[in-house]
Amino acid sequence: MTSPIRHTPRKQPRQARSQQMVDTLLDAAVRVLGERGLEATTTNEIARVAGVSVGSLYQYFPSKEAMLAAALDRKFTRGIERVFEVPAPDGGSFAEQMRDGLRAAIDLYRGDLEFFRAVLLHVPRVGRVEALRAHVHAGRERLRDALIARSAELRPVDPELAAFVIVSAIEWVILTCVLEQPERLSDPRLVEELIALVGGYLAPRPGP
Amino acid sequence: MTSPIRHTPRKQPRQARSQQMVDTLLDAAVRVLGERGLEATTTNEIARVAGVSVGSLYQYFPSKEAMLAAALDRKFTRGIERVFEVPAPDGGSFAEQMRDGLRAAIDLYRGDLEFFRAVLLHVPRVGRVEALRAHVHAGRERLRDALIARSAELRPVDPELAAFVIVSAIEWVILTCVLEQPERLSDPRLVEELIALVGGYLAPRPGP
Amino acid sequence: MTSPIRHTPRKQPRQARSQQMVDTLLDAAVRVLGERGLEATTTNEIARVAGVSVGSLYQYFPSKEAMLAAALDRKFTRGIERVFEVPAPDGGSFAEQMRDGLRAAIDLYRGDLEFFRAVLLHVPRVGRVEALRAHVHAGRERLRDALIARSAELRPVDPELAAFVIVSAIEWVILTCVLEQPERLSDPRLVEELIALVGGYLAPRPGP
Amino acid sequence: MTSPIRHTPRKQPRQARSQQMVDTLLDAAVRVLGERGLEATTTNEIARVAGVSVGSLYQYFPSKEAMLAAALDRKFTRGIERVFEVPAPDGGSFAEQMRDGLRAAIDLYRGDLEFFRAVLLHVPRVGRVEALRAHVHAGRERLRDALIARSAELRPVDPELAAFVIVSAIEWVILTCVLEQPERLSDPRLVEELIALVGGYLAPRPGP
DNA sequence: TATGAATGAGCTTTCATTCAT
DNA sequence: GATGAATGAAAGCTCATTCAT
Structure with a gap:
């Protein structure tokens, strides 16, 4: 029943199986959420879609709310993290980094x-998904620091306020595209316009 | 719509009373929504606050969803109409109108x-409240037209795209304040920063 | 549609209908409780037996626990009240009153x-049903007072302790009959034995 | 069951281990029951406290009900056996034995x-815990026999009836203390009062 | 045998909606 | 029309029990 050399683990190690179940459930949650919206999403349906029992769902998540939070958090965390890490900390001009x-x-x-x-269409608290907010907040802080570092090149601004304005503005231009005009996301001019928006906002004002 | 001599019947038993009941209900809905959030808002509670019976509510609205939609639509319609009508069509500079x-x-x-x-925190499909979207859309069109009319003063832009960018950007800066930093709404610099944002974006670029 | 002299109320007055629903539900609760025991008693089943909807049940009782408490309370209250009021306050000897x-x-x-x-077979907290306890407690106090009033005729005792002993003893002799030997309840000797029990306990001890 | 020279196998792998597991589980059940009450007692919790898996629990007991019954039975059996065996069969007066x-x-x-x-507060069918009832019944029979044996010293009674009355009375005085006034259990007068109760009941009536 | 993750029937409770009055 | 008691589908969650490992 055991051979000297084992090629497949006799059984999935504890953690791996757990993690897989968690992933399966979160995938199902995301899917159901997307298909039916928050109000119509039930734990039983999530479990059904995940191909497991409700009991299992509650083994891994203490409540419906916790599981939905985890599902959204994971999605957002994975993605948004990347965004704010892309600009190479030391490379290129401000405009290039922004681009x-x-x-x-x-x-x-x-x-x-x-x-x-x-x-975004179905889940309440559009801008409130916690992970999204956390990353947006982190983004603001990074931008604020960048504004301070490069203040010599820029119009005099309150870095905190300016970062807030810029991040919010850009966030919603992009999200509005996602929601209303997805094809714009493929328009290369979009990036340029956003750079113009930020660039114009920060550019030193010409003297009188 | 009003004339010095009244031609309408002394009392409008049917429609007037109906309209008043509808208003009462919509006010109650808005109030309950504001006080308790979406999840705790029930039709029974709305009726109670309105001082009428649930039965009456269903006389005027086919469902809870319809009634909440109506309540939000009216609220946004009333407010947003004002916003886009404030800039006097012919008075002042672009910046003044914007301000x-x-x-x-x-x-x-x-x-x-x-x-x-x-x-904004609780209602699903915030981005979809129809009146909000409709008015945002109308706002875009008005802005686009203004951009076309004043194109001589501005950097060359696609008016459609620029209007989209500007309206989205401003929308979310303000809504983010509402959601996260209400005190910023009272900061007079906020308006100035938004004007700087838009002004910088549209300002003709200095030559090479 | 209305006649000068009305013989049947147009509709049941509010309170009467409510009271009837409450009674119907409590009757059903008592019945289900008796038939299935506490653990197997569900609110849905009680409602079904009462011939009303669960919703109605929860209109009148805030929770399952509250409704079961009310059901038992009502039964016990009605009955046990009588027991301790039967002994005519001024008539006859102590033994006669007791009898x-x-x-x-x-x-x-x-x-x-x-x-x-x-x-008693199915409901937990046998001796704990609150109404039962309350009445037993009241009974103890009345007996204690009687013992104090008649202390001259009795063996010297701590009236509090004696009342406690007597009431508990009698309570369980009778309840044990109910549970195990119902036929004994019809045996006229039972009362005599209980009187002997109490009488012997309280009788002045013969001198040495 | 124990002899100086051991004849049983050095280790009793099967039965001994089984018995130990059963004991562990019953101890755990009793403990959980005591600590959390019936409603919060789950098989999983019992297994956890016992340090074994639920699966094992079900190896030894067919159902939760069976296991709790076994646990209570064992507890009562152990205790009540002692009680009824304490009065040395041949030593001392009736009152002393009773004491x-x-x-x-x-x-x-x-x-x-x-x-x-x-x-007593939480377990349904308290009055029905089999071991308790069985031993109470045995106690009645022993008392009945004692009453017969000593009938010369006593008031003429139906021994069966008298034993029933006495055992029930005493049972509930003590249990009421357990439930309502635990501190009374430490009052030395309690035993004396119970002896007075029984003694007075059985004492030959003076008189003409 | 022992394990404990997985199961899923079934519970309590809520609330949008109806309809007899 | 207006009322609000009554309805009952359906939700979140628990836990006795099973069975692959």
């Missing part, structure tokens, strides 16, 4: 368009 | 902060 | 034997 | 107060 970050952001949404549309 | 419109928008949200927070 | 009370108690259980058997 | 037995009973409950309270 890289914006492209990454747009690609993030474009690559998972259906999911994001579903979630 | 007036932005102030009106900010005041709109600030004047009913708790309600808008509740709605 | 009356004991007969009333026995008759109480005998008259509703099936219900009491069901409840 | 020994009563003290043993009181000590039994006092020694495990929390458990007995939990069980």
Whole structure:
């Protein structure tokens, strides 16, 4: 029953199986959420779609709310993390760095368009999904620091306020595309316009 | 619609009473929504707050969903109409008109902060509240037309695209304030920053 | 549609209908409780037996626990109240009063034997049903007062302790009959033995 | 069952281990029951406390009900056996024997107060715990025989009836203490009062 | 045998909706 | 029309029990 050399594990190690179940459930949650919206999403349906029992769902998540939070969190965490990490910390001009970050952001949404549309359309607290907010917040701080570092090149601004304005503005331009005009995401002019928006906002004002 | 001599019947038993009941119900819905959030908002509670019976509610609205939609639509319609009508069609510079419109928008949200927070936090498909979207769309078109009319003063842009970018950007800066930093709504610099954002974006680029 | 003299109320007055629903539900609860025991008693089943919807049940009782408590309370309250009120406050000797009370108690259980058997067999906290306890407690106090009033005729005792002992002893002799030997309840010697028990306990001890 | 020279196998792999597991489980059940009450007692929790798996529990008991019954039975059996065996069959007067037995009973409950309270408060069919009833019944029979044996010293009674009355009365005085006034269990007067109760009941009536 | 992850029937409770009055 | 008691489908969650490993 055991051979000297084992090729397949006798049984899945504990953690691996758990992780797989968690993933299966979160995938199912994301799918059901997208298909039916928050109000119509039930734990029983998620479990059914995941191909497991409700009992199992509750073995891994203490409540419906916790599981939905985890599902959204995972999706957003994976993606949005990348966006704010793309601009190489030391490479290129401010505009070039911005361009890289914006492209990454747009690609993030474009690559998972259906999911994001579903979630943004159906899930309440649009801008509130916690992970999204956390990353947006982190983005603001990074931008604020960049503004401080490069303040010599820029119009005098309150870095905090400016970062807030810029991040919010860009966030919603892109999300509005996702929601209303997905084809715009493929328009190369979109990035340029956003750069113009930010660039114009930060550019030193010409003297009187 | 009003004339010095009244031609309408002394009492309008049917329609007037109906309209009043509808208003009462919609007000109650808005209030409950604002106070308790979507999840705790029930038709029975709305009727109770309105001082009528649930039965009456269903006389005027076919379902809970329909009634909440109507309530939100009316709220947004009333407010957003004002916002886009504030800039006097012919008065002042572009920047002045913009300033007036932005102030009106900010005041709109600030004047009913708790309600808008509740709605934006809890109501699914925020991005889809039809009246909101419709008016945002109308706003885009008005802005596009203004951009075309004043294109001589501005950097060359695709008016459609630029209007889209500007309206989306401003929308979310303000809504993010509503959701996350309400105190910013009272900061006079907010309007100025938004004007800087739009102004910088549209300003003719200095030559090479 | 209305005649000068009305013979049947146009509709049941509010309170009467409510009270009837409450009664119907409590009757059903008592029945289901008796038939299935506490653990197997569900609110849905109670409602079904009562011929109303679960929703109605929850209109009148805030929770399952509250409704079961009310059901048992009502039954016990009605009956046990009588027992401790039977002994005419001023009539007859102590033994005669006791005899009356004991007969009333026995008759109480005998008259509703099936219900009491069901409840005592199935419901947890046998001796804990709150109403039962409350009345037992009241009984103890009345007995204590009687013992104090008649202390001259009795062996010197701590009235509190003696009342406790007597009431508990009698309570369980009768309840054990209910549970295990219902036929004994019809044995006239039972009352005599209980009187002997109490009488012997309280009788002045013969001198050494 | 134990002899100086051991004849049983050095290790009893099968039965001994089984018996130990059963004991562990029953101990755990009793403990959980005492600590959490019936409603919060789950098979999984019992297994966890016992340090074995639920699967093992079901190897030894066909159902939760069966296991709890076994647990309570064992507990009562152990305790009550002692109580009824305490009065040395041939030693001392009737009153002395009674006093020994009563003290043993009181000590039994006092020694495990929390458990007995939990069980009496929460376990359905208290009156039906089989071991308790069986031993109470045995106690009645022993008392009946004693009454017959000593009938010369006593008031003429139906021994069966008298034993029933006495055992029930005493049972509930003690259990009521357990449930409502645990501190009374430590009052030395309690035993004396119970002896007075029984003694007065059985004492030959003076008189003409 | 022992394990404990997985199962899923079934419970309590809510609330949109109806309809007799 | 207006009322609000009554309805009952359906939700979230638990836990006795099973069975692959």
